[in-house]
Amino acid sequence: MVYDAFLLVSFGGPEGQDEVLPFMENVTRGRGIPRERLELVAEHYRHFGGVSPINAQCRALIEALRPELDLPIYWGNRNWHPFLADTVRQMRDDGVRRALAFVTSPFGSYSSCRQYLDDIARARADVGPDAPEIDKIRHYHDHPGYIAPHADAVHAALEALPSRMNARLVFTAHSIPTSMNAASGPGGAGRYEAQLRETAALVAAEAAPELPWDLVWQSRSGPPQVPWLEPDVNDHLEALAKAGVTEVVVSPIGFISDHLEVVWDLDVEAKNTAARLGLAYERAATPGHDPRFVTMIRQLVDERVLAHSNVRHALGTVPTWDYCPADCCVSPKRA
Numbered sequence: 407m408v409y410d411a412f413l414l415v416s417f418g419g420p421e422g423q424d425e426v427l428p429f430m431e432n433v434t435r436g437r438g439i440p441r442e443r444l445e446l447v448a449e450h451y452r453h454f455g456g457v458s459p460i461n462a463q464c465r466a467l468i469e470a471l472r473p474e475l476d477l478p479i480y481w482g483n484r485n486w487h488p489f490l491a492d493t494v495r496q497m498r499d500d501g502v503r504r505a506l507a508f509v510t511s512p513f514g515s516y517s518s519c520r521q522y523l524d525d526i527a528r529a530r531a532d533v534g535p536d537a538p539e540i541d542k543i544r545h546y547h548d549h550p551g552y553i554a555p556h557a558d559a560v561h562a563a564l565e566a567l568p569s570r571m572n573a574r575l576v577f578t579a580h581s582i583p584t585s586m587n588a589a590s591g592p593g594g595a596g597r598y599e600a601q602l603r604e605t606a607a608l609v610a611a612e613a614a615p616e617l618p619w620d621l622v623w624q625s626r627s628g629p630p631q632v633p634w635l636e637p638d639v640n641d642h643l644e645a646l647a648k649a650g651v652t653e654v655v656v657s658p659i660g661f662i663s664d665h666l667e668v669v670w671d672l673d674v675e676a677k678n679t680a681a682r683l684g685l686a687y688e689r690a691a692t693p694g695h696d697p698r699f700v701t702m703i704r705q706l707v708d709e710r711v712l713a714h715s716n717v718r719h720a721l722g723t724v725p726t727w728d729y730c731p732a733d734c735c736v737s738p739k740r741a
């Protein structure tokens with residue numbers, strides 16, 4: 407396949423206090439999120455001057471990608487500037503015909519896959535019939551370029567624990583409604599949790615095969631009567647402390663960078679929970695723009711450009727696919 411541009415697609419985040427509420431409204435539009443939850447999360451952004459770290463992280467990733475890619479690089483977000491529709495319009499004006507899109511989430515599910523596909527489709531429709539074709543790069547939950555930086559980070563965090571006695575690895579990812587998890591993957595195969603479990607197993611095997619580990623969930627939203635994936639990381643820390651664990655490494659394997667859900671929900675909230683319980687706590691880093699992660703993106707581009715080469719880096723067995731079928735990761739509201 408011939409591509410004439412690379413497109414980074416991300417979540418977006420506010421970059422000042424006056425941008426927090428309009429951003430939050432974009433995120434939650436039509437998603438049934440209670441007003442109190444919205445205000446609570448807005449407060450988290452306010453602690454950082456209303457500036458989410460995510461846009462700077464996207465800019466750093468783009469700079470790291472420039473020497474690796476032979477294609478012009480564009481960037482568009484779901485929820486904040488630069489908005490995807492503006493970027494796709496610019497691509498059209500620049501004469502781009504067919505672009506390859508990399509999404510800043512490695513996993514399936516409506517929130518982490520299909521919603522991005524819908525965003526791309528809507529942006530193209532906004533631009534009109536001469537909008538470029540845009541193909542999304544596959545999931546990369548078990549790519550060596552995703553596993554290795556996480557594993558090194560877990561290793562470094564373990565080294566920072568006071569003794570490594572009675573220590574436990576806690577992997578965490580964004581919680582989603584259980585119905586959304588069930589609808590993840592072709593035919594609704596619960597792929598979100600399955601992929602995350604595989605990522606966790608691979609990172610644990612590479613970083614600390616001798617240690618027990620768990621996969622837990624964070625940043626739950628939505629109305630209380632809707633079931634989301636559990637246990638929550640804070641509840642899990644309580645259970646571990648009760649069971650005699652004294653030291654934990656928390657590894658956010660669900661995320662590629664230290665965005666707000668990492669620097670607030672883990673570095674402030676979960677850390678406070680651990681302190682209250684007397685647990686030694688280290689949070690492992692995310693890939694960010696680690697050179698191996700950047701190389702991974704180049705390899706994923708090559709994989710699609712040289713479709714005949716048949717090289718498909720993967721350490722696990724949960725399959726990945728290039729084009730999501732129509733029944734893949736559908737919104738549970740519409741399912």
Ligand SMILES: CC1=C(CCC(=O)O)c2cc3nc(cc4[nH]c(cc5[nH]c(cc1n2)c(C)c5CCC(=O)O)c(CCC(=O)O)c4C)C(CCC(=O)O)=C3C
Binds near residue numbers: 430444458517627665
């Ligand atoms: C699976 C998943 C990922 C990982 C995949 C991916 O990376 O895409 C993710 C990432 C992110 N989520 C983010 C921020 C928010 N997510 C929210 C709300 C929600 N997230 C959900 C799921 C996910 N979210 C869901 C099911 C909701 C409920 C609303 C709905 O059904 O859609 C809300 C509203 C308040 C609240 O309800 O918490 C905010 C502000 C940011 C930016 C952080 C920054 O600014 O640094 C990032 C990277």
Ligand SMILES: [Fe+2]
Binds near residue numbers: 519591730735
């Ligand atoms: Fe999908």
